Amino acid sequence: MEITHPMLTPFTAKQNSVQIGYVPLLDCAPLIVAQEAGFFAAQGIQVRLQRESNWASIRDKLSLGILDGAHILAPMVLASQLAPANNDRAKTFKTALAMGYNGNAITLSSQIYNQLAVPDNSLPAIVTALKTHLSVTTGPLTVGTVHPHSMHTYLLHLFLNRAGIDMARVAIKVIPPVNMVEAMQQGEVDLYCVGEPWNTAAQIAQAGRIICYGSELWAHAPEKVLGVNQGFAQTRPEVHEKMLAAIVRACQWLECADHIAQSALWLAKPEYLDCSSDLLIQAMLGQWHTARCGSHQRKVFFSQQANAPWPAHAQWILQAMQAYNQIDTRKLSASLDALYDWETYQRVMTRLDLPLVERERFPGLLPAIALPASPGRRP
Template sequence: MFNTLLATKTNVKIGYVPLLDCAPLIVAQEAGFFAEQGVNVQFSRENNWASIRDKLSLGMIDAAHLLAPMVIASQIKQPNNDPNKAFTTSLALGYNGNAITISNSLAKQLDLGEQDLPKALSGLAEFCSQSQRKIVIGTVHPHSMHTYLIHLLLHKAGIHPDAVEIKVLPPVRMVDAMKQQDVDMFCVGEPWNTAAQLERAGKILCYGSELWEFSPEKVLGVNAKFAKDKPESHRKIVKALIKACQWLEEPDHMAQAALWMATENYLNCSSDLLIQAMINQWHSQSRRHLKRKIFFSHHATAPWPAHAQWIAETMRTLNSSMSSETENPLLSQAYDWQTYAKVLEELELEIPEPSRPPGDIPVF
């Protein structure tokens, strides 16, 4: 038994950005789900998505915690048009997890109290139409659900995107930028919304799930060559991560996850902040936003074709310069459902109908 384990032991390099939603990776490592699959995972912590993109393209890492739209972008704009440098995914790392935070000073100008979202949005629309200056909204990457959620919010409020300025800022600098009044609002994952509230820089205007009930967010992006050449290793890490997602959905596991993640090797921050952010985003009892970060239930690990389609269409709409016939074959390469279904079968889990993701898909 031990010998066969040794013989099939595979090494895999996985990159991640230190954010709350890389939890499945850290749990799979610390709780031993990778080891159980006979996979030896070496992590590479990265400070920005561009760095992950470069290393994944060149095969310096095999897989990564990745913004879902970056997988689609890699298929549309392949470096050197080399298909080996594109990414695919067979695993989503849960729904939701982002929030849009508004600075205290803008909230004060808008006279935002504890009111419902439609009322707040009409106040925001009025401010945008009357104000001399454009409000500045921070996002984390041009190809991110964060950017798209901002556009969904603007659409809902009836604000034309040209009436605001959307700027990319690193998550680590969002709260500071808000304090220095460089941004009026931002859309970011956790723990940064919680940190903005704790540091009294801003307040959460709405959760991503209020704009799209089950929205895609991060995926496990893999280098296309790795997926092609090492399908078994690929399935093993997907399997381990599905188990980690299942494990994470248990509220009793929150404190343990926070303790693992807070350490110097991973997020290197206070575990109290992480627990606070997890309570806000993962296990909310609030009636207004029941569905926030979901790691496993409602088939939260599925790479839904409809999500790939929506992301590709939105990307095209927002970047007029982008030369792109995003054909369906490219999208099904990017979102590889077959590998996902095969892993579910091996795990004896129910395989959902690929054409039926939960909830409604928003339209602009």
């Protein structure tokens, strides 16, 4: 798909202006591409992208309507129901668009990795060696996650369960993505799960070693979605759909390997990720277009219906939140169908003349939820 650069016309009508927030990670790429390649402009909307350093800031600004939409963690849609600002349900979130599958990795500190007697770099060998290491050491394994209500947290549980590590030995610490590498360098965490490029950055700094890609735990795991404030979705449905259409086009564009260099140059700009384009290219090549994981899926932005807000994914997230005592279903004021808006998604796909899919035909299998070894312990 070729880039188009439509003439950027100044917009004066407020109804065509949109504020979208994001956290500086590789998987915010569809937003940056939609802006830089002109896909938002082609839909007749003017978008201001606003960078935030952490998910709590994104959550608060989206809830209060300071942001109309945002690149958010998929579980945050359900979590927004827990304590809506001023008890106003119009300030909770919904989504009609997923922004792809996968994209996370688990990184172990070099200090610990170098102590493991790992015969090879396979996941089974690493988890066995890590369990053995913990059996002859004392103290907790300090694990970093980006937010309690995140796929990162749930992937960590899947990983720790596979390794047979008792959660009583684990201390979970919430750290903003951009601070993960420094936290590992300072010895604040032993292991973390985060999106790229902050796993590759740890390897370059020799602070940590990528030991597992999220796709090795769940081959089509949901990750980020385009979340919107409920009030925005209700009052500006046409602008909402135009915004979604532009992001779908950007996701299509990102699937081409020939576009890696250009997307890295855009993402590296000071106003976006503000980091080396070489770092981004290395992370993209490692996470998107190599075959380290064999048949496992990597970061997928568009193919395999990666933009569908699958009801099965929403149900899995709800069950995980229940398993870890994070949510009381009595506090859900809306159905999962209302929170994961399939009808709007289908209208957008029709607008773009793209194939429609059946809502129950999600790809792959859902993993069994790893129940906490210590009942009642919150992640």
